[in-house]
Amino acid sequence: MRIGIIGGGAIGLLFACYLSKSNQVTLYCRTNEQVRLINKYGIYLKHHGTVDNFTIKAQPSDEISAEDLFIIAVKQYQLEQIERVFHHIPSQTPLIFIQNGVAHLKFIENLSHETIIVGVVEHGALKEKTNYVHHTGEGLTRLAIFRGNEQFVGPIIHKLNTIPFPFIFEKDYLEMVFGKLIVNAVINPLTAILKAKNGELMLNSHYLHLVHLVLDEVVKILDISDREKVFMRIKTICENTASNQSSMLKDILNHRQTEIDGIIGGLLNMAETKDLKVPVLQFLYHSIKGMER
Numbered sequence: 001m002r003i004g005i006i007g008g009g010a011i012g013l014l015f016a017c018y019l020s021k022s023n024q025v026t027l028y029c030r031t032n033e034q035v036r037l038i039n040k041y042g043i044y045l046k047h048h049g050t051v052d053n054f055t056i057k058a059q060p061s062d063e064i065s066a067e068d069l070f071i072i073a074v075k076q077y078q079l080e081q082i083e084r085v086f087h088h089i090p091s092q093t094p095l096i097f098i099q100n101g102v103a104h105l106k107f108i109e110n111l112s113h114e115t116i117i118v119g120v121v122e123h124g125a126l127k128e129k130t131n132y133v134h135h136t137g138e139g140l141t142r143l144a145i146f147r148g149n150e151q152f153v154g155p156i157i158h159k160l161n162t163i164p165f166p167f168i169f170e171k172d173y174l175e176m177v178f179g180k181l182i183v184n185a186v187i188n189p190l191t192a193i194l195k196a197k198n199g200e201l202m203l204n205s206h207y208l209h210l211v212h213l214v215l216d217e218v219v220k221i222l223d224i225s226d227r228e229k230v231f232m233r234i235k236t237i238c239e240n241t242a243s244n245q246s247s248m249l250k251d252i253l254n255h256r257q258t259e260i261d262g263i264i265g266g267l268l269n270m271a272e273t274k275d276l277k278v279p280v281l282q283f284l285y286h287s288i289k290g291m292e293r
C-alpha cells in the first residue's frame with residue numbers, strides 16, 4: 001500500500017520506519033532541509049539499544065502525490081496550518097488522525113473526505129535529530145472509524161500491522177479517544193507543573209492527592225460511573241512509564257507549545273456546556289498556558 005505520512009516529528013518518523021517494512025511510505029515534511037536529509041541518509045530508528053537505518057522517500061508537504069492512505073502526524077495545534085494540504089488529497093483517500101486530546105475532532109468534522117479514521121497511539125517516541133527517532137516505549141495503535149464505512153478499517157489494519165508495531169480495531173471512537181484523554185488530562189499537566197516524572201505522581205502522597213482532585217473533575221465532566229477502573233488505568237500507565245517525562249513536560253522544558261488546548265481545553269468546553277464548575281482544571285489550564293510563554 002502507498003502510505004503518505006504528514007509530519008516528520010517523533011510519531012511521523014516512527015510510523016515511517018515501521019510501516020515501510022511492508023508498504024511504500026512517503027514522509028511529507030515542513031522543511032526542505034528535513035526532506036533533503038531523509039532522502040540522502042534515510043531515517044535512523046533506535047530501539048532497545050539497536051539503531052537501524054530505513055530508506056524512506058521524503059517530500060515537502062505542499063507537494064502531495066497520490067497515495068492509498070494518509071496518516072496525519074502533526075500536533076493538534078498544527079492542523080490549521082496544513083488545512084490547504086487536504087485540498088490536494090482526493091476525497092476518496094482514507095485519512096488517519098492520531099492526535100492526543102479531542103480538539104482535532106472538531107477540525108476533522110469539517111473535512112470532506114469520505115473515510116476518516118482516528119487513532120490512539122500508545123507508543124512512546126522521541127525525535128532526537130531531524131532524521132533520528134528513539135522508540136522509547138512499545139505499545140500499540142488503536143484505530144476506530146470516525147466517518148465512513150467500518151468495513152474499510154479491517155483491510156487497512158491488516159496492511160499496517162507488523163511485529164513489533166501492532167494496530168487494533170476499536171468499535172467506538174469516542175470511548176477510545178476519551179479513554180486516552182483522561183490519561184493525558186491527569187498525567188500531562190500535573191507532571192509539567194510539578195516537573196515530575198510520570199511515576200512520581202503515584203509515589204509522592206501529595207502528588208497522588210492532586211491526581212485524585214483532577215480525576216474527580218474529569219469523571220464528573222465525562223459522567224464516568226467506574227472511577228476506580230479509570231484510576232487503575234492511570235496508575236498502571238504511571239507505573240509502566242515511571243521514568244518517562246510526559247510529552248507536556250518535555251514541551252515545557254523545550255519551550256515549545258503544548259497540547260493543553262486539545263486536552264484540558266476540550267474538557268473545559270464540555271464542562272461549560274454542562275454548566276459544571278471545574279476549578280482544578282481551570283487552574284491546570286491557566287498554569288500551563290502561562291508557562292508556555
Ligand SMILES: NC(=O)C1=CN([C@@H]2O[C@H](COP(=O)(O)OP(=O)(O)OC[C@H]3O[C@@H](n4cnc5c(N)ncnc54)[C@H](OP(=O)(O)O)[C@@H]3O)[C@@H](O)[C@H]2O)C=CC1
Nearest residue numbers: 007008009010011029030061074075076099100121124125
Ligand atoms: N511522541 C509520542 O510519543 C506521542 C505522540 N502522540 C501524538 O502524536 C502527535 C504528534 O506528536 P509528535 O510526533 O510527538 O510531535 P512532533 O512535534 O515531534 O511532530 C510534529 C511534526 O509535525 C510537523 N509539521 C508541522 N507543520 C507541518 C507542515 N505544515 N507540514 C508538514 N509537517 C509539519 C513538525 O515539523 P517541524 O519539526 O519542521 O516543525 C513536526 O515534525 C501529537 O498530537 C501527539 O499528541 C501520541 C502518543 C505518543
Ligand SMILES: CC(C)(CO)C(=O)C(=O)O
Nearest residue numbers: 187241244245246247248
Ligand atoms: C501516556 C503518556 C502520559 C505517557 O507519557 C502520554 O501519552 C504523554 O506523555 O503524552
